[in-house]
Amino acid sequence: MFRTFWKFVGVAVMALAVSAPVSHAKQRLLMGTSTGGGSYYVLGGTWSNALNGRLGDKVDLSIEVTGGPETNIMLIENKEMDLGMVTAWQAGDMYNGKGKVPQKFQAMRSFIPLYPSYLQIYALADSGLKTIHDIDGKHVASSSAGSSSFLAARAIIETLGLKPAKVSGMPASQQLNTLRDGQTQASFSVMGVPAPVIMEMEASNEINLLTMTQEDFSKLLEAYPYWTQGVIPKGTYKAAKEDIHVISLWNFAVAHKDLPEELVYDMTKATFEVLPQLANAVKDMAKTKPEDILYSSVPLHKGAIKYYREIGLTIPDKLIPAEAK
Structure with a gap:
């Protein structure tokens, strides 16, 4: 009798297990940002918390400190990362096999526009440096090797035929210290505006923002089609006594x-x-708008296409990948 009872209970439990609704596990996602303290890293922390709060039943998003856009693209290609922050420049070049690695990185799909960054080149005012061409023979600094700042500095130096004595990669705080003590004479930084590092520098030092000619811009935009010419408005910094034209990414x-x-x-x-x-x-x-996605240099994810079409955007054919056609 007891054997018959427990046999019945066992069958009933199995039936309940089969008929009970299945709880789908959260999708664990990893997002590549940049070095600690960089804009990507700061944004990534807030973004992951916000999405986990809003989509907590669907997403468990974590961020990872990385070397920046190039590293993020490579990790996504190898399925070691799900999401990443990139520049249109590096994404476009690497997607088309024109990056420093001779390979096409075509696993990435754009889904959110972020903001434009500006290449800001600055020096102490008493150094006498006023234009990009004044860095010849000087020791210049930029962010760590592989970062957008470092790669953009190298690209400008090569394209314009500049001849600095040395180019060193280092964190932003170290760039300030080496400028102040004279170890370096100029710094390259790809950042939003106003850039905190420049604001900090101006709090105790007078600086110059190094300028480029229209001929310089023409050469650079021809060599790097994913770059654009941007403007740092007059008054953004003490040194911006007029609008400053710069490279924008x-x-x-x-x-x-x-x-x-x-x-x-x-x-x-x-x-x-x-x-x-x-x-x-x-x-x-605060300036990010859905239509900015049209500046993407790589195709959009089909999930993003669904959203942008839903709100009325027309997606050009060049941004629609094969899997979404």
């Missing part, structure tokens, strides 16, 4: 193309819903 968030369409749709939609939180972390995010 768009930033985007990209996702691996194999991430589910609905997941990326949800993340895209939720990101625009939490923009005020993101702008508290990185002020430039």
